[in-house]
Amino acid sequence: EPEVTQTPSHQVTQMGQEVILRCVPISNHLYFYWYRQILGQKVEFLVSFYNNEISEKSEIFDDQFSVERPDGSNFTLKIRSTKLEDSAMYFCASRMIQETQYFGPGTRLLVL
Amino acid sequence: GEDVEQSLFLSVREGDSSVINCTYTDSSSTYLYWYKQEPGAGLQLLTYIFSNMDMKQDQRLTVLLNKKDKHLSLRIADTQTGDSAIYFCAEIARDDKIIFGKGTRLHILP
Numbered sequence: 037e038p039e040v041t042q043t044p045s046h047q048v049t050q051m052g053q054e055v056i057l058r059c060v061p062i063s064n065h066l067y068f069y070w071y072r073q074i075l076g077q078k079v080e081f082l083v084s085f086y087n088n089e090i091s092e093k094s095e096i097f098d099d100q101f102s103v104e105r106p107d108g109s110n111f112t113l114k115i116r117s118t119k120l121e122d123s124a125m126y127f128c129a130s131r132m133i134q135e136t137q138y139f140g141p142g143t144r145l146l147v148l
Numbered sequence: 149g150e151d152v153e154q155s156l157f158l159s160v161r162e163g164d165s166s167v168i169n170c171t172y173t174d175s176s177s178t179y180l181y182w183y184k185q186e187p188g189a190g191l192q193l194l195t196y197i198f199s200n201m202d203m204k205q206d207q208r209l210t211v212l213l214n215k216k217d218k219h220l221s222l223r224i225a226d227t228q229t230g231d232s233a234i235y236f237c238a239e240i241a242r243d244d245k246i247i248f249g250k251g252t253r254l255h256i257l258p
Contacts, residue, residue, distance in 0.1 A: 038187060067244070079191065079236065081245035091241045129246075136179055137246060141190035 038062045040140035042128050048146045049118055057113045057143045068111045068138060069129040070090030070103065072096070079127065085111065118147045150174045150241045153193035157256045166224040168252045173218065173250070177239040180213060182222045185234045185251070194235070224254075231246030232256045 041060045049055050061068055070082040084091040085103055102114045111130070116121055125144050129137040154170040172180065181196045197204045197211045197220075204211045210223040224231055236252040243246050 070244070071246070078250050079238075079246075079248040081247070084244055092245060094245075136181070136193065136196055138193065139183075139191040 040128055040130055040138050042126075042140040042143050044143060045141065046144045046146075048111040048148065051120055051147055052117050055115050055118055057115075057126050057128075057145070059111045059113070059130075059131030059140055060109055061111055061128065062132075062138060062143050063109070065130035065132050065138075067133075067137075068093075068103075070087065070113045071127045071129065071139075073126045073127065073142075074121075082113070082126075105139045115145075118145075123147045141147070149158055150239065150247045152237050152239055152247050153249050154235075154237045154249040154252050156250060157253050157255065159257055160227050161257045162218075162227060163227060164226045164227055165221075166221045166231065166254055167226075168237070168254065170220045170222075170249055171218055172220065172237070172239045172241055172247075174241055175215070175218060176245070179240045180211075180220050181236075181238040181240075181246070182211065182220075183236040185236065185240060185249075187233075191236070227254075227256055229256050 043058045068085040069131045071079050073079045074082050075140045081094050083093045123146050125142045127142045128140040132139045152172045155162045160166040182194045183191045184194045208225040234253050236251045238246045239250040
């Protein structure tokens, strides 16, 4: 069964460094999403992406964040200058038209 | 704004039924979901229900939806130790984002 995959599974970085989280959505999906879950808290929506542009973004998704679909298969989330409070589990999701979103296994980001 | 509320903890004896309850605010949600998250793992879509349905059954899982009261429940029959996890109730908002509850931690007693 097709799955959303994410790499790396864990990443440790220093405050102020740039990180890129990678996702490979399910191959025929058209809509892509990033969510995050700070330890012990709710899963929160960050951004949705369709037709090579951002459809919606939350207040969390400020200028430090960007998303890109650099080729036909990858979907990336870049955090330009990480802060301690960016430490979280980041989930990618994708879907087809009129279908539910399928989530990847997540990348656990730790900012020191 | 949209919000999803659920109780934080539930303890159930192995073999009994577990019922996890949830309330939501967005009456226009077309889908309502239950996700399962095991320790250190990702989000597993357990089941979902269309907003025009009252009930959905899938093996040991039964989802009940009361649209009038905006109440969703998940019943797990014959609860097993492998069911120990956090269960997230979620709804899909108008702008296509999924709104999650805080999660109910299900603890199984021997």
